[in-house]
């Protein structure tokens with residue numbers, strides 16, 4: 001891809017457009033080892049080497065991270081008071097990352113962080129019916145009857161019932177453990193589905209979204225870049 005030098009540097013978080021222009025005119029930027037002083041210089045993002053103050057920059061058009069979201073952070077890009085999931089991604093190059101979908105503040109688990117709008121649309125558009133798998137602890141005894149109700153669709157106070165969802169009971173007792181697969185992403189959906197059958201979610205963690213499975217090696221709060229294979233499968237490049 002061909003882009004201007006000042007955009008290249010600003011995209012990679014080296015400062016605002018005017019800050020990087022200043023750095024360029026000061027002679028702090030080298031392209032293929034030659035000092036370049038014109039911000040409008042066109043670069044090839046694949047083949048040109050850019051040094052900013054002596055440090056190799058490297059261009060990423062899209063970035064993809066898998067975060068094991070901890071409780072207590074919000075699924076937003078920035079917030080004056082609260083810590084956001086984007087604040088947790090320390091090594092990001094791009095400054096236009098966003099969470100692909102939302103998890104509640106108290107929900108843990110798989111959250112994709114990217115700046116790929118097309119992929120976000122593909123995963124989040126209601127018409128696409130992408131599977132989301134959650135693990136939950138439930139106050140109350142989850143029963144075979146709940147399984148049936150969830151399979152038929154639950155009235156959570158919307159115009160329509162929820163789409164059929166697959167409930168798997170791992171443990172049934174005073175506190176139950178389940179996995180639930182849903183194909184929508186309505187606000188507080190899992191909590192509202194259990195509430196509708198008279199039970200409350202006390203712990204919620206997302207395990208999977210579409211083809212993307214939470215890496216068990218990621219502790220809560222940790223993240224890693226997607227592998228090429230994960231990215232290709234998710235974006236449909238493998239289709």
Ligand code: URA
Nearest residue numbers: 104107188189190191
């Ligand atoms: N359903 C919920 O109730 N909360 C989440 O964070 C995700 C799904």
